[in-house]
Amino acid sequence: MKRNRWLIVVIPLLIFLSLVLAACGDNAEANSGKLVPEIAPRVNYLAPDFQLKDYQGNQVRLSNFKGKPVLINFWATWCPPCRAEMPEIEAAYRKYKEKYGLVVLGIDAREDNSSVKKYVEDGGYSWDMPMDYEGTIVANYGVAAFPTSFFVDRQGYIRATQIGGMDKKGLEDRLTKILQD
């Protein structure tokens, strides 16, 4: 009976730990190293430019947002951690878009317009959703898992990245690196 009781504790604990590890990612924080004026999808380097259409057919180009802090978020509708973090991203976007000019670009990977449109409308997400139908930008940015986020400052440098879902605190901590002038 005692053994069963401890199993009842241990098994949920293991499930919980697996969720923690599954939703965590390699946190390549911006170190205090100097900025490198070369283009690469790495922290302290210039973010590779791209041009895509969103699911409504509008052109979206990263370089058009120079001078504004940009969160580039690679995601997909089938991705559970993406589903979990999007409400937090929406809250942060609404909080900071007027005051700091925050731009969020949610690049959808290899899906169709109708799936993304329904997903976005059901969730009430209000940021731009460029569509990477061929996966070219996903490859350029070296994205190996979803979600993956890149935090780009006003000068175009990547100041932080996150592989895996973010909770509120994690998102706010990374956003503070790009929101200041």
Add this chain to the structure above:
Amino acid sequence: MRLPPDVLALLIKIKDYFLVLGPALLIAASLKTAVLAAIHTRPSNRWKPLEKYLQAPSAISSSPFTLFSPQWLWLEQAISRLAISPKNLWLEAGALVVSPAALLTALVLSPLLLILRIGVGVALALLGQAAWSNFRLTLAIAKPKPVVARKSSASSTPTTALNPWQPGNLLKAWLGELDQYLSWGLYNFLVAALLTIFVPLRIIENWFGPGQLLGPVLIPLLALLLIPATGSEMALVLALFTKGASTGSGVAALLTFPLLTGIGLVEWQRRYGLKPTLMFALLIWIGAAVIGFLIDAVGINANV
């Protein structure tokens, strides 16, 4: 077998709320266990108010599904000493609002919410002390009901005081305390996660967002969905803020969620009577709605 993405997203969100609020609940459980154990070994009348203050959340939130029967002999004694009068309902409510778990979890969200909680808790306690002596409210005072002993392993044993400092007893008490916060708390985290994942932001904004005058009035109704597990109801408050609720609506939620849970009201009705409980619920609801409305009107932003 693969879980559907939405179910997995739900589990991840529960995990997120657990990680945000869990440390505060852990600290609260540890603090309460340590202080109660210390009081228990040095009984004195001067510690009774502190004992009752710490006991208040346990009185309505003991889980029938606990894995660890807590050594709550001191809880049995505390309940038997409570006089059945509406005054104690208000005092208990005040203690709930400012219990260690409630304060620590409010602090996690925002210092402003912590200050508000302390203010309301003090107001409830003062109201409980003053109202029935100074104001002639025409409430039917509930006929004193015999105290129903809680089902626990402790109740079946002779009521000799346990030494909490004996090996194993303190650990059992601590695990029992943690179990009370978390076993029901997981349900509250689930409700918060369901709202976060499945309820579109526009719905929350349309009902409880900035500019919605009825937001602070209607949001307390959500408390009926919750289970009294002090501190974990903050997950739903956090979810509502994330989904666009105004500060005033969020504050009204913060003040009413620990007090107007369905199960909690039923328990209070059983102990204090229907009319005092209904009057209490109505006054709390109106008070929280007014405070929330004023906060929105003035334009205070908790910046959660």
